[in-house]
Amino acid sequence: VRKEGGTDAIGDIMLQHLPQLTCYVRFCGRQSAATQLLTQRINSVPELAQLVRHCEQQTSSGKLMGLIQYFVKPMQRITRYPLLIEKLLKATLESHPDRGSLQEALDEAKKLCQTVNESVRETENSGRLEWCQEHVICEGLSEKLVFNSQTNCLGQRRLVHWGTLFKHKGGKELVVFLFNDFLLLTVPVFNTQGRPFVFPSLALDGNAASASEDDQLANSQKQKYRMYKRPIILNDLMTVPEPDRDSGAEPPLLCIRVLPNEDWVFRCQSAQDRDRWKDRLTKTAKEYHNATGE
Incomplete structure (x- = not known):
């Protein structure tokens, strides 16, 4: 309903202002790193912690909100725009002159969300690759393995999947990293205390939260992983069915064939864990094969 002196069209306004939000693409991509850095500083510098608490309490609305929440x-706002515009579209008649502008604004809002999500994924991937460079020891290779670099045929290297697996025979604990061009098996050179491998992450609760025990374990300079086997190019491996066993037998096994005829059998944490590994290995190897044409 148009009020006197107002308008019942908003699509053109959205189209005018959405391009200005692209400045937040890099901001959102660096959000996690900024949060982690601020948290570390708050935990290590008492004067900064006191200043942040003081500023958080100085609000005219009376509603307290932690600095990290900002x-x-x-x-949050960028991801809400497509939802809001979709609601407007549902309430707009097909014959309304603003219909076309709203649809165009919805497309632009979705593209913006996609760009932001890609920026976040790229930043997270880069951070994990740098973590690997610092924590994974790769000795005996003819050339230094630079994790955060370009692949031969797939552009930027990506870390696709990771986790703890155990050799079926002997039960040796391995931490395995699947990249978009190779598979890397490593062994922890410290006592994992039975904890499965996780990358460090930072929970956002709006306060100066400290890292969890898992984060501290993963971040510690003493927590190193040594290369167990030379990196395996994805064209040289494939998943194969489990050995014949009783139906429902435990533990779930992941079977990998390294061409031409070397079979590796790993014990997984669960059937879901095994299925995830099989799915990621199969899809990633197929993408690599398609890219190389081999």
């Missing part, structure tokens, strides 16, 4: 606001 870091996530742009992402």
